[in-house]
Amino acid sequence: MSDQITARLKDMGISLPDAAAPxxxxxxYVISGNxxxxxxxxxxxxxxxxxxxxxxKNVDVATGQxxxxxxxxxILSQAKAALGGDLGRIKRVIKLSGFVASVPEFVEQHLxxxxxxxxxxxxxxEAGKHARAAVGMAALPLNAxxxxxxxxxxx
Amino acid sequence: MSDQITARLKDMGISLPDAAAPxxxxxxYVISGNxxxxxxxxxxxxxxxxxxxxxxKNVDVATGQxxxxxxxxxILSQAKAALGGDLGRIKRVIKLSGFVASVPEFVEQHLxxxxxxxxxxxxxxEAGKHARAAVGMAALPLNAxxxxxxxxxxx
Amino acid sequence: MSDQITARLKDMGISLPDAAAPxxxxxxYVISGNxxxxxxxxxxxxxxxxxxxxxxKNVDVATGQxxxxxxxxxILSQAKAALGGDLGRIKRVIKLSGFVASVPEFVEQHLxxxxxxxxxxxxxxEAGKHARAAVGMAALPLNAxxxxxxxxxxx
Numbered sequence: 001m002s003d004q005i006t007a008r009l010k011d012m013g014i015s016l017p018d019a020a021a022p023x024x025x026x027x028x029y030v031i032s033g034n035x036x037x038x039x040x041x042x043x044x045x046x047x048x049x050x051x052x053x054x055x056x057k058n059v060d061v062a063t064g065q066x067x068x069x070x071x072x073x074x075i076l077s078q079a080k081a082a083l084g085g086d087l088g089r090i091k092r093v094i095k096l097s098g099f100v101a102s103v104p105e106f107v108e109q110h111l112x113x114x115x116x117x118x119x120x121x122x123x124x125x126e127a128g129k130h131a132r133a134a135v136g137m138a139a140l141p142l143n144a145x146x147x148x149x150x151x152x153x154x155x
Numbered sequence: 156m157s158d159q160i161t162a163r164l165k166d167m168g169i170s171l172p173d174a175a176a177p178x179x180x181x182x183x184y185v186i187s188g189n190x191x192x193x194x195x196x197x198x199x200x201x202x203x204x205x206x207x208x209x210x211x212k213n214v215d216v217a218t219g220q221x222x223x224x225x226x227x228x229x230i231l232s233q234a235k236a237a238l239g240g241d242l243g244r245i246k247r248v249i250k251l252s253g254f255v256a257s258v259p260e261f262v263e264q265h266l267x268x269x270x271x272x273x274x275x276x277x278x279x280x281e282a283g284k285h286a287r288a289a290v291g292m293a294a295l296p297l298n299a300x301x302x303x304x305x306x307x308x309x310x
Numbered sequence: 311m312s313d314q315i316t317a318r319l320k321d322m323g324i325s326l327p328d329a330a331a332p333x334x335x336x337x338x339y340v341i342s343g344n345x346x347x348x349x350x351x352x353x354x355x356x357x358x359x360x361x362x363x364x365x366x367k368n369v370d371v372a373t374g375q376x377x378x379x380x381x382x383x384x385i386l387s388q389a390k391a392a393l394g395g396d397l398g399r400i401k402r403v404i405k406l407s408g409f410v411a412s413v414p415e416f417v418e419q420h421l422x423x424x425x426x427x428x429x430x431x432x433x434x435x436e437a438g439k440h441a442r443a444a445v446g447m448a449a450l451p452l453n454a455x456x457x458x459x460x461x462x463x464x465x
Contacts, residue, residue, distance in 0.1 A: 251336070261449055
């Protein structure tokens, strides 16, 4: 199964970067029983927040979706680190919480977070179908346009 | 027990609509072990978002509470679908996260989310007493005034 | 282990107040299996919200960190009540969700929530290292500057 996931990632042109480590007194993930909790991931590319600002102001939906994809890649990178490199140990993505920096008039947070939902479903198949919430924030750390955290069931 | 819940719903004049299905690559609920995770529910009535806008601007507390009640009805509808029609299988509502679209001056998110907390406690009794968070958002999908997600322990 | 935690709290000059009870149809914590879910805690001191307003407006980062510490003390107080007084029963803090009332230009929510992450790691040691999310809110109940909820694994 992990081979299949690796093949899908390759087909999609996605390489998972080394999981970023937090610069503070918290960790990127915690395993509790058969649940894996992943810290909120920002849209990082080449070590930097790649999409900054607010939806409805200086970030359009397509760019927001790209940010959500980068958050999803961060989530998969952390899961890979947590699971000894084997994404096949993900039995089910339980929940994504999608936070979208938004001006008060922007009301398409669900379309933005679809960027992450689609990527994760495409990479993981049935195991990637998750519950989720998508909400609009006043602002996010480092001016990120999107932040997403995750809970997974693991084998 | 499910009979008692059905009777309470009837007494309260609540009919649970068919659970709405998401229009994207995610699902309305995930069961993991004995936990049921329900996606963020909007205040839907007759298939449409019934309460739109921001608390402190064009939505007052009473209307916000009504929106929260509709979110709670959505949560119960999803739970009913997840549990084969039997809400008696809910052992405990573990957590509600209540997101309230708010102008910066509105600081009564807790009163708004009480609309959901009261409804769920009234319908489910002791099993309905939950931990929760109530917070104010810049905006929500489809201009909804309230969104609420849930975690439940099930039998 | 609990003696060690008590000693650390004393060294840090922290006394845990009696856990505050909610004034509504929800509860401060729910135990489900070996997980403890704690409701969103506000920065309470002497029974009142001690830090009000928005980061980037009338609350600076240092004051926001102090608010986050008070939220963390509230979380530990609730955990103590939930665990019969024995914080040594905390096997692991799984996740903190940190909500920071923010103007749109404020983008250091992570630094604010470090106030809570540091306190919990200092009190609980390895068991205190948690996953987390830090996000910026339009507003919070009672005009609190910070709200934090928690999930813990317990023995």
